[in-house]
Amino acid sequence: MLRGARVNDMYYEDFHVGQRFASRSQVMTRERILAFGEEFDPQPQHTSEAAAAASNFGELIASGWHTAALTMRLLLSGEFKPAGGIVGAGMESLRWPLPVRPGDDLRVESEILEVRPSKSRPAQGLIKVRTSTFNQKNELVQEFVGNLVVPRRTPA
Amino acid sequence: MLRGARVNDMYYEDFHVGQRFASRSQVMTRERILAFGEEFDPQPQHTSEAAAAASNFGELIASGWHTAALTMRLLLSGEFKPAGGIVGAGMESLRWPLPVRPGDDLRVESEILEVRPSKSRPAQGLIKVRTSTFNQKNELVQEFVGNLVVPRRTPA
DSSP states (O other): OOTTOOTTOBOGGGOOTTOEEEEEEEEOOHHHHHHHHHHHOOSHHHHOHHHHHHSTTOSOOOOHHHHHHHHHHHHHTSSOOBTTOOOEEEEEEEEOSSOOOTTOEEEEEEEEEEEEEOSSOTTEEEEEEEEEEEOTTOOEEEEEEEEEEEEOSSOO | OOTTOOTTOBOGGGOOTTOEEOOOEEEOOHHHHHHHHHHHOOSHHHHOHHHHHHSSSOSOOOOHHHHHHHHHHHHHTSSOOBTTOOOEEEEEEEEOSSOOOTTOEEEEEEEEEEEEEOSSOTTEEEEEEEEEEEOTTOOEEEEEEEEEEEEOSSOO
């Protein structure tokens, strides 16, 4: 096992196309929207209700990068537990179809789209995962497709 | 002009392929790496030096989502100023070729890859932008390609 691996960690051999994983939910609060906006994305729609109301968005919404970061948190607390952690080799797409508003309760679903061996590293495999973030109305607010490096239980 | 637009804001008509924009730099501090890791990406390589040293990474590094968020901050403080703000229609790719360590001084360069009219919205255009984040050694630590919606000065 890898250093730090947990008993129920998943290896390359445990993944298959179509597998799905759920997460708990977490509320995106007004306070965190404003704090994140101030630090990382100081545009009117993220930094105050008054400025947001006067912006093209018309209301306070979370930075897309905040939704992405909270999604990572939910992913880590959910059922999807690759051994060695969630280590991204890169995203193929990332989009935000709907805004996230204060009080929205977000949860994440992941689905395995591809499982393939690593050509260069016999001790690893690659999995392609679609991670979808939903609000409390089950509306899709974010979707990304990423490739993750996962260790093999038995080298190829 | 859009509500909130500044005098030097750029419209669809002002963009052309090959244009480049720079930013100031900002240091990724140990304190913020730990705080962001604790809140959003609580894996050993992001939450303490001791845990990071025992992880497969061997040292404390910033969450990729932290680098993405700081990149947004640098982008907003730089020369790239589309009217109406930086409004993403989605990313085509996002990758982190090298880790970001405490004390790394990051800066951003953007390059316009495509400029095209919007088929459905005559008052808007779309630009494709590659945003590259470099450390103080001019090593690429993050790259994303995104599509942005920009207003036209004169509707099509």
